[in-house]
């Protein structure tokens with residue numbers, strides 16, 4: 001009984017060892033001890049088999065000699081391999097009662113004999129699933145067989161061993177499993193974590209830390225949503241609300257890294273199910289930031305390529321013949337080919353007859369050398385029309401540097417090309433006539449002069465200026481003028497030889513280069529043919545028009561320094577021809593040069609005078625025809641040249657008009673006249689109206705009226721004390737605008753008169769539309785009015801017509817009493833001329849007025865009538881001889 005209890009206690013101890021997961025060796029040895037205690041004389045040993053169950057390899061024993069254990073080593077499982085090898089083989093209890101004579105122990109006889117081992121009983125240790133785990137054996141130092149009780153003990157011990165080994169194996173498998181999972185968790189490159197049902201982190205691997213920037217201990221307990229960027233929070237929260245369905249779910253989310261940058265994650269969530277209950281979630285978060293950035297970048301790039309206004313072609317360099325694998329919409333638009341029509345083809349189908357072979361060779365070379373290139377090619381659209389393609393081609397290399405593709409960017413520069421062609425044409429041609437312009441003419445001149453000098457040929461330049469063209473342009477409009485120019489250009493061209501150059505320089509200036517003259521007279525002969533040619537009538541619409549031309553000729557001379565001088569010389573000669581009268585020609589000589597130089601010098605002197613305001617203003621009185629009162633003055637500018645003394649305005653005013661210097665001169669005259677009139681009034685000489693000559697340039701200026709108003713304001717002169725004298729020519733160009741300006745002047749209260757009347761181009765009928773008060777009969781009619789019946793008829797006609805239109809008539813240039821009497825008799829209203837008074841400076845004018853009864857110091861006492869009615873009032877008291 002006591003033995004049984006001891007046995008039970010011993011078994012319990014072993015089971016406790018097993019339950020507490022004590023090391024297997026300790027447990028096995030404890031089992032050995034129990035058995036040895038129960039089987040007197042028995043030496044217990046346990047062998048465990050390998051995984052393949054072929055060998056028994058580990059031997060555990062408390063009492064077997066160490067040397068024996070070492071000598072046994074491993075035992076192959078087999079029917080003749082000792083008690084244990086056979087028991088394992090048969091999976092049955094094996095009794096070897098006399099080892100020394102047992103054939104199954106052959107090979108071990110000496111060993112057993114040495115250690116005094118004589119019998120051995122072995123029982124297989126089999127696992128719960130009938131798997132062989134090892135053997136349990138009892139050795140005896142005397143031969144013998146086990147009693148039934150011994151046999152039972154051994155079997156019980158084998159069962160205990162089975163329990164311990166299985167337990168150990170399970171524990172090991174569990175541990176391995178756990179390690180496996182832990183490794184997966186720890187070493188997973190992605191962030192792996194678990195969340196409780198509320199979403200708090202319960203575990204997190206190291207990658208979580210690097211993805212979020214937070215230390216693991218900061219993460220544990222933190223709510224997952226705290227990391228999620230605000231835009232994504234609601235969406236992710238909604239996903240978690242459905243998570244209790246127990247399914248895995250996957251989503252992308254942007255979280256805020258601790259270093260304030262966004263991290264884009266691809267998260268897979270799996271439920272943690274324990275006992276059929278979800279207790280939380282595992283999460284695996286892949287950092288997709290870089291990939292997301294690349295994908296976004298790629299998407300944008302792809303979109304840019306799609307949307308590019310340039311055609312884009314990608315070809316596969318790894319396939320023979322470099323087939324196109326992609327074209328964008330712009331390519332389809334530019335070429336007219338649909339994508340499916342070009343994929344798989346080589347891009348050379350865009351070339352055609354006019355494709356520049358040199359550019360093609362360059363392109364091929366670049367492809368062969370696998371380098372980028374930019375070439376401009378003439379390509380062909382699907383409909384056969386050509387277009388200019390500025391192609392940029394570049395190789396695309398993979399990571400190893402191997403060229404995998406070529407990308408071509410097409411830029412359709414057809415418009416630019418045609419624009420460039422137009423530009424280059426316009427840069428060298430006159431747009432209206434299509435003739436060469438100055439720049440092209442000069443190029444030809446340089447070239448032809450060089451040749452002529454080399455071969456000793458005669459060469460001439462003709463400068464041709466149309467006469468009377470400007471009035472046509474001004475009165476009939478530019479369109480008519482343009483037609484005349486085109487026809488004139490054609491007539492000139494028809495007369496020239498192919499080697500000659502005909503150019504248009506200015507509005508009505510043509511220049512001709514005759515490079516291959518046999519004799520100089522040939523040039524003159526040509527000019528004599530050209531003049532009548534130009535003089536033939538021009539038909540434009542319903543108009544038949546006549547013009548002439550003045551031509552200057554310059555011949556190539558040895559002393560010529562710069563070919564361009566020939567143009568200047570011909571121009572100067574033309575100027576001289578113009579002075580001679582219309583339809584004339586003149587050859588350049590050195591004295592013409594002197595004249596031009598003099599003009600240049602005068603221009604410079606005039607400029608200095610303008611800057612120094614070195615002018616004087618003289619006033620010539622205007623007198624009422626009936627009564628003889630002074631009704632106003634004409635202001636006439638005077639320039640005292642530092643060397644040449646007083647110069648006639650007839651000399652420098654035309655020059656100033658040519659050079660534009662008339663602008664500042666006119667400004668000065670206007671202001672000075674206004675100021676002087678104010679002074680006269682202030683000193684008591686009375687209020688007078690002053691007539692100021694207006695230059696065409698001044699009248700046409702955009703700010704003419706505002707300048708005038710400013711001058712009146714600044715000087716304080718009342719507008720009704722100012723009269724502007726215009727020539728007919730001013731009114732002829734852009735008549736509508738001129739009439740409008742006259743109305744504005746009238747509105748301002750400024751009087752307007754037409755100067756030099758009768759010399760103009762047009763008829764008198766236009767006068768009735770004009771808001772003017774007076775006309776001045778030109779001096780040339782007055783001069784011979786008493787002796788020339790034509791002039792006297794013209795003057796009478798002008799006076800009668802003007803009166804019918806309600807206009808006053810002024811006669812200028814009266815030098816004799818007879819002229820005065822004639823004009824008075826025929827109703828002329830106002831007189832002006834040396835017969836009455838010469839133009840005089842202000843001081844002299846004051847004396848003149850005083851002499852005629854003006855009382856200085858009494859303000860407006862001498863009130864001069866300013867209107868027509870008043871002019872005819874008063875008594876007649878003419879000075880007969882005042883000069």
Ligand SMILES: Nc1nc2c(ncn2[C@@H]2O[C@@H]3COP(=O)(O)O[C@H]4[C@@H](O)[C@H](n5cnc6c(=O)[nH]c(N)nc65)O[C@@H]4COP(=O)(O)O[C@H]3[C@H]2O)c(=O)[nH]1
Nearest residue numbers: 636637649650653669693694695813814815832833834835
């Ligand atoms: N032979 C002769 N001549 C007489 C007689 N009475 C007046 N004259 C001259 O006739 C010209 C009248 O001026 P105009 O026809 O407007 O002709 C003016 C006018 O067109 C222009 N001019 C003069 N001053 C100015 C000015 O300030 N501005 C503008 N734009 N032109 C001016 O210069 C032209 C010539 O001016 P002036 O030499 O001062 O010549 C003045 C005057 O001195 C006479 O009885 N006999």
